[in-house]
Amino acid sequence: MSFTGSPRVLKRRIASELTRMRLELGWSQAHVAHLMSSSEGRIANLEGQRNLPKPEFLEKLLRIYGHADETEHYLSLLEEAKGNKAAWENIDLTAEPVGLDDYLGLERGASKIEGYESRLVPGLLQTHDYARDVIRGRQRSDSNLDQKIELRTRRQEILTRSEQPVRSWMIVEEQVLDRPVGSSETMRAQLEHLMELGKLDNVQLQVCPTSLGSHPALTAPFTIFHVPIPNDPGLVSVETRIKTIWFDDQAEVDQHVEILNHLRTLALSPEQSHALLGTKRKEYQ
Structure with a gap:
């Protein structure tokens, strides 16, 4: 089964996963903003799918959330979310389970x-x-x-x-x-x-x-x-x-x-x- 549909779907996935990581830690958006030396609005915009994070911002956020080992995976999702094509167009469907x-x-x-x-x-x-x-x-x-x-x-x-x-x-x-x-x-x-x-x-x-x-x-x-x-x-x-x-x-x-x-x-x-x-x-x- 492949996961995709549009860059918007991938953007939502990133926002949803980052929201989940924060909630699992019991942190507020304001607390994360403080740790990131950023604004609460920037965190809210990221989780609300209004903006995609910059690669360096995403890397730091994953470190703070304790998910640094997933950085490469999320950077890949970030690149796909910036594209104009559905992600399955670039997936090798012979490699199962795809996505x-x-x-x-x-x-x-x-x-x-x-x-x-x-x-x-x-x-x-x-x-x-x-x-x-x-x-x-x-x-x-x-x-x-x-x-x-x-x-x-x-x-x-x-x-x-x-x-x-x-x-x-x-x-x-x-x-x-x-x-x-x-x-x-x-x-x-x-x-x-x-x-x-x-x-x-x-x-x-x-x-x-x-x-x-x-x-x-x-x-x-x-x-x-x-x-x-x-x-x-x-x-x-x-x-x-x-x-x-x-x-x-x-x-x-x-x-x-x-x-x-x-x-x-x-x-x-x-x-x-x-x-x-x-x-x-x-x-x-």
Whole structure:
């Protein structure tokens, strides 16, 4: 999965990650400005995506935040954010997993992740074995398989971390639960995992029954990322086989939020969905 969409997306990523680093330290923008011998307005403009940092300013900020070892990575993102082309145009898609670390970085910086999936259990909710069979089904060899599974399954840490766990609200089609991925044991464990995740205060899971028929979300699965930046509309990602397409205009995000809110009223309630998961699990005994 590649992370990109536009220089604006990368700019938001830098702002979101730097905001996350500051909040993890419990520091105010004024305190960071003092340490940087800068102004609070400059820090606010950086985190608010109004300005990109100068390379030397970014290097010093990463040192203060304790992330000096990531300087080269963020300088690379900074260069891409200054460009006019979508970053995937310069990515070698034969080197997998392409850009997945960037995608994970955006997930870690999000305050809420919600979306709709019609094909498979969302990656954020997959078990290790389920993820293994999904990845095997998408590639011809087992090259870097363990690395890919580790990268995928460690995403769930954001849902269970002790400090500010990410809120998630996902809606999946009933056919997702009926599609056999791996062995019966794998499917049973996956359904049990979804039931356990659904018990978390910050996780909501709804199932859209097949009997519902057509509805507004059938065009394509999508994920909405809400980031902890004031007045930021968030981002919408739509995954294809070779890249992830990002939408970051207010109108684009609003349209997907409206579709998801409508689907929430059509799908089974979280309680009904939990009961259905229990019924489906018994089919894999």
